[in-house]
Amino acid sequence: MSRYDFVIFDWDGTVMDSTGLIASCIQDACRDEGLPVPSAHDARWVIGLGIAASMARVAPGITPQQQMSLADRYRRHFLSREHEAPLFEGIRETLDDLRGRGRMLAVATGKARRGLERAFDSSGLRGHFDFSRCADEGHPKPHPDMVLWLLEQTGADPARTLMIGDTTHDLELASNAGVDAVAVCYGAHDADSLREHRASHYAESVADLRQWLAHHA
Secondary structure (H helix, E strand, O other): OOOOOEEEEOOEOOOEOOHHHHHHHHHHHHHHOOOOOOOHHHHHHOOOOOHHHHHHHHOOOOOHHHHHHHHHHHHHHHHHHHHHOOEOOOHHHHHHHHHHOOOEEEEEEOOOHHHHHHHHHHHOOHHHOOEEEEHHHOOOOOOOHHHHHHHHHHOOOHHHEEEEEOOHHHHHHHHHHOOEEEEEOOOOOOHHHHOOOOOOEEEOOHHHHHHHHHHHO
16 A cells, blocks of 8 residues: 655656766866865765755855856856766656556756756656756755645645655755655765665665555555
């Protein structure tokens, strides 16, 4: 018997295999601006926080003007390369399964709205999701705003709502909003970091996620 009627997905690192690309673009932007280049681990850690918070974390101590310049550099790099990021193998079928069982689906992402719209168009997944909420439309993760807004719009029961994401920011978001979470261990944050936070399941692959959802959603 299904435990969940409403399933919310993060995008980068959960639906789309884009975390390596994002980290590389962050590093390139810092290099362009003459700032210390963060490690790949540190660049991946900020994924999902929203652009302003991400830039502040990877380059602490810079001025607001420098943050804006760094964010602009990042966007230029990412826009020139975003076509390189594919969907994770099996994710489309996972979404098809959920839709076939009548589940309501949404996206809660650290992307800006324009970025998510481009991703919807390039991936062909727009029709799979009933609602979406982006970092530039309210408070970014891990503030509960995204999930609370989605719950308000849908009237979904928090007890029957599930958040799926690849970062500790996603797990904190779910906890702050009072909904269950599944951590996927194939994205931006490593499994050990994810397991320090409460989740209903820690999926090692999309196939693992799909199998778990088949029994619980």
